[in-house]
Amino acid sequence: MIGILFAVFAGVMLGFWAVPGKFVKNYEFENAWGVCYLFMLWIIPVILGFSLIDNFAQVLSDVGGAVLLKMLIPSFLWGVGMLLWGKAINHIGLSLGFSIFIGTIVFIGSLLPFFIYGLPATNVLLTLLLGILVILLGIVMNGRAGILREGNKSGEKAAGGSMMTGIIIAVVGGLLCTGFNIANEFGKEAIAVAVEKNGNESWLTSVASMFIVYVSGGLFVIPYFLIQITRKKMWAAFRVVEAGKNVSLAGLMAALNFTASILFAYSAFVLGNAGGTIGYAIFNTMSVVVAVVGGIVTKEWATARQQAKSALYIGLAAMIIGVVIIAIGNGLA
Numbered sequence: 280m281i282g283i284l285f286a287v288f289a290g291v292m293l294g295f296w297a298v299p300g301k302f303v304k305n306y307e308f309e310n311a312w313g314v315c316y317l318f319m320l321w322i323i324p325v326i327l328g329f330s331l332i333d334n335f336a337q338v339l340s341d342v343g344g345a346v347l348l349k350m351l352i353p354s355f356l357w358g359v360g361m362l363l364w365g366k367a368i369n370h371i372g373l374s375l376g377f378s379i380f381i382g383t384i385v386f387i388g389s390l391l392p393f394f395i396y397g398l399p400a401t402n403v404l405l406t407l408l409l410g411i412l413v414i415l416l417g418i419v420m421n422g423r424a425g426i427l428r429e430g431n432k433s434g435e436k437a438a439g440g441s442m443m444t445g446i447i448i449a450v451v452g453g454l455l456c457t458g459f460n461i462a463n464e465f466g467k468e469a470i471a472v473a474v475e476k477n478g479n480e481s482w483l484t485s486v487a488s489m490f491i492v493y494v495s496g497g498l499f500v501i502p503y504f505l506i507q508i509t510r511k512k513m514w515a516a517f518r519v520v521e522a523g524k525n526v527s528l529a530g531l532m533a534a535l536n537f538t539a540s541i542l543f544a545y546s547a548f549v550l551g552n553a554g555g556t557i558g559y560a561i562f563n564t565m566s567v568v569v570a571v572v573g574g575i576v577t578k579e580w581a582t583a584r585q586q587a588k589s590a591l592y593i594g595l596a597a598m599i600i601g602v603v604i605i606a607i608g609n610g611l612a
Contacts, residue, residue, distance in 0.1 A: 290565020
């Protein structure tokens, strides 16, 4: 139950992480998100890793090169997937791009641990699969709701964008982002041993795991933004009156994202072999639920047609029911 609650908390925090970005003023996309990713992938993980974990360099050494390499590769792919998600949104819009992206993550990412640890008992497996499918139904309905709300607005399909290309990019991006879950599953046991061996509390395993995942993901993302800012000659764009406020907001976004991942990693650690399936599905689903509820509260759907609102409510209910079913499956296990 503790593991499930931490997955829920992590998902709620992830659902809020991008909110501060709405208050960034006079920064181009590359400037705002470049600063955010620099904080999120490198600065904050390094500060927390070396300040919270005793003998952290030795911990990383004790984890071993073989495990670190296994984590580095899927973490690097996760970084690529994060950028592809933005590309998909440029082609097919936020609603459809988000739904396909998260749907792919939930479906594939939740099933991958079965290939690592083997299948659970039949009744547990069927219950978990049912929960995942119900969650996918909810995400699909949310995507439909977004399309119905936007109608023929350019936001749902950017000018010159190809719908099929955007869908392919979203699916590929979602597949690559499952590297986050794979990396965490590959490393959590070895990291737990190394963390405790060096006199640290077990919960710090999650900090060490996310340090490796985020820093590895940044090996692609940070150079990408540096190249884009240089190519587009945007370095001067950082010097605006709101620069201090903008950097602070970007740092807050980064802190929320990294903290959410630490909570998920701890959830997966507590849940054991079930963490990569149960915790991962709940984590991603709750982030979507929070984002949807936030849209309702801020009256984004006030002028939407009733058909769109009905699809939204059905999707929200399906995701919550799916999480409950997965929790029941965990109980059966």
